Amino acid sequence: GAGVSQSPSNKVTEKGKDVELRCDPISGHTALYWYRQSLGQGLEFLIYFQGNSAPDKSGLPSDRFSAERTGGSVSTLTIQRTQQEDSAVYLCASSPPTGLPSGNTIYFGEGSWLTVV
Amino acid sequence: AQTVTQSQPEMSVQEAETVTLSCTYDTSESNYYLFWYKQPPSRQMILVIRQEAYKQQNATENRFSVNFQKAAKSFSLKISDSQLGDTAMYFCAFLGNAGKSTFGDGTTLTVKP
Numbered sequence: 001g002a003g004v005s006q007s008p009s010n011k012v013t014e015k016g017k018d019v020e021l022r023c024d025p026i027s028g029h030t031a032l033y034w035y036r037q038s039l040g041q042g043l044e045f046l047i048y049f050q051g052n053s054a055p056d057k058s059g060l061p062s063d064r065f066s067a068e069r070t071g072g073s074v075s076t077l078t079i080q081r082t083q084q085e086d087s088a089v090y091l092c093a094s095s096p097p098t099g100l101p102s103g104n105t106i107y108f109g110e111g112s113w114l115t116v117v
Numbered sequence: 118a119q120t121v122t123q124s125q126p127e128m129s130v131q132e133a134e135t136v137t138l139s140c141t142y143d144t145s146e147s148n149y150y151l152f153w154y155k156q157p158p159s160r161q162m163i164l165v166i167r168q169e170a171y172k173q174q175n176a177t178e179n180r181f182s183v184n185f186q187k188a189a190k191s192f193s194l195k196i197s198d199s200q201l202g203d204t205a206m207y208f209c210a211f212l213g214n215a216g217k218s219t220f221g222d223g224t225t226l227t228v229k230p
Contacts, residue, residue: 031216037160042222043208050216089160095216104150104169104212108162 002026004109006092012115013082021077021112025094032075033093033106034067043091049075082116089113119144119211123221130199131229137184138194138224140209150212151185153194156223157205165207168192199228 005024013019025032034046045059049069060066064082069075079086089111095104120143130136142151153165168176168185175183180200184193196203209221 033218035220043220045218045220048217056217091162093162093218095212105164105167106152106210106212106218107164108154110159110161113160 004092004094004107006090006109006112008112009110010113010115012117015084015116016081018078018080019082019114021079021090021092021114023075023077023092023094023109025073025075025092026096026107027073028096029094029107030072030097031095032069033095034075034077035091035093036061036088037091037111038088046077046090079114082114084116087114087116119146119213119217119219121209121211121219121221123207123209123224125224126222127225127227129227129229130196132201133198135195135197136199136226138196138207138209138226140192140194140221142190142192142209142211142219144190144211144213146213148214151183151192152210152212153181153183153192154208154210154220155203155205156208162208166194196226201228201230204228 007022030051032049035043047067048056064080067077091111093106093108095106122141149170151168155163155165166178180197182195206223206225208223211219
């Protein structure tokens, strides 16, 4: 697709259930980011993938959160045993390789709105 | 670690007037990229303007321009001829050479008719 694609766009889940959020970055983009945004708040960095390098997981809030990126493309963010405080919009973004004219620019998906009830 | 500070949580401006949003950052890197993103109620993050730190010339995109002061680590956004559609949350962002990004907490801008 032309842009960063995220699914589902909306997810309502019961407390204690696991959820998976998917991100399909722009083709050819080597960097992929996950952020969390609570209502009316700023962006909270979660995790960053760059090519084949080990991901930067420093923003993951607890061990209930994990993410993987298969084949350097699609990424899945998994939240285990969801809690009400996990309710937020989860934004995925990608960036092209440095050195390209459009490099070093972050392009965002439309986000996945998670509600834990 | 880089930090990005937006000191104005909320701002308002009358339609057709000019408004400036402030952003300061801290980094030890010499080459990096700075951005302003707009987030309307739809939640879609829209790139407004991009500045490469090695370029002295301030970036401009139509009604949007920046005042980039590298020594002062300041990167303000000026919106001229404000329009109702400019009402949104605005985020200042830093992107370093290692690819790590840092965003400010955002400024909510309201354009009043």
